[in-house]
Amino acid sequence: MYYIGIMSGTSLDGIDAVLVNFSGLSFSLLYTCHIPYDQPLQTELLCLNRTGENELHRAAVLSNRLSGRYAQAVRQLLEKSGIDPGEIVAIGCHGQTVRHCPQPENSYSIQLVNGALLAELTGMTVVTDFRSRDIAAGGQGAPLVPAFHHEMFAHRDIHRLIINIGGITNITSLPVTGSVNGFDCGPGNMLMDAWCLKHTGMAYDRNGSWAKSGRVIGPLLENLLDFPYFSLAPPKSTGREMFDLDWLQPYLTDDEATQDVQSTLLQLTVQTIANSVETYYPAARELYLCGGGAHNGALTARLQQKLPDQRINRTDVLGIEAEWVEACAFAWLARQSIERTPGNLPAVTGASGSRTLGAIYPA
Structure with a gap:
């Protein structure tokens, strides 16, 4: 077959x-x-x-x-x-x-x-x-992948979450009882990649190294998180039509250090994932990452800080490599x-x- x-x-x-x-x-x-x-x-x-x-x-x-x-x-x-x-x-x-x-x-x-x-x-x-x-x-x-996530990754005794971090981030909840659920959290790698390409010429920020060299701009992050999509109840999905550099530009003063903006965009991805978990799936205790963002060490480390009660790993340990x-x-x-x-x-x-x-x- x-x-x-x-x-x-x-x-x-x-x-x-x-x-x-x-x-x-x-x-x-x-x-x-x-x-x-x-x-x-x-x-x-x-x-x-x-x-x-x-x-x-x-x-x-x-x-x-x-x-x-x-x-x-x-x-x-x-x-x-x-x-x-x-x-x-x-x-x-x-x-x-x-x-x-x-x-x-x-x-x-x-x-x-x-x-x-x-x-x-x-x-x-x-x-x-x-x-x-x-x-x-x-x-x-x-998103369409949650049905496959359920087929491959569900556990009869453990509430698991699967987080796919591609251009967009989507979350799948695989509870022990009840229905499978999920939605698009918001931008995954999309904004980080675009900002990195524009200011470094590199297609992406390998392992989040450039973001780690900067600092999170608190007021900028708060303003980004106020965008209505993030508080919209699921079901919801999104794409490049909503989140691109044109969306980002009005939030900037042009006085920010470029590495600080990159660090803030990484934190935006982390925070929207963490907020989704805490708001809709607080009982889950295992979180598995897939997609290109699963290999971003800085992102994974910050996500673990935001969700200390979660066991975070890649789907590799469940039998399918993240990418x-x-x-x-x-x-x-x-x-x-x-x-x-x-x-x-x-x-x-x-x-x-x-x-x-x-x-x-x-x-």
Whole structure:
């Protein structure tokens, strides 16, 4: 029962792809690959987060280009594994989000991928467009990974939290009894990465070293935390449309040291996670990190200071390395779609009921 999962998230660092095996109730992560985005592609994708000239044409062209890169990732996985393409049941490809607008009156979410082209390029069944059905059912279409978190990481005796720190941070609550829950806390790496690139030329602040060289600007942090999204009750989800450098700029005086702003942005991510835990899941005692931010030592250390009663670790200790969890989730969601089994959690997204997600392009 081989599936491929492909994820390219809001951090815009590139494509993560995994080859997994579902056999009965067991799950195995077999092979992985990462294809980084070059700077021109990142810039083009960022531009599509805003209205602009000829954007429909640009989006269609980029969908085709990205589908070629997704196919490249599939080829790399097959070369590593030696598995015959005919043995792959399906590819689950999330696509690259360029717009996410979950407002109730006019909801939509756009991920760039040409599923038909990807099926042609690989000769495999492709499942894409995972969010639309949940949105049609009154949900926000995100986050979708909590259902997978429950399948992989739930414990019958321990209330666990899974924190995915990508461009956006989302939290999943896996209680011993009661329903699985979760939501987007706010920015994860997105603002830190953008500020770091602008002022150092580096794509991200490795291990939070630059942030550690600065100090948290208390009044700035308080003003940022007053933004209405953070006090909004779940279900809720967000993206680049809300949190980018244009959002940050009005809060700045331009007299701040750049490393101090970086330190404050790191603390914003930490504080919004801690506030989410303390407000909604105070009984949880184990917290597991995944996504790129799980490798930020400064972030992890500050989070442990804010949540001293939590045992904080990476999902690696639960069997899936932190950087591959989301790609694995979309392999799982593809299986749910192929087997006509629901993949959303209404308590998380706000949908009116469970739905089978995804559009299928047969081989």
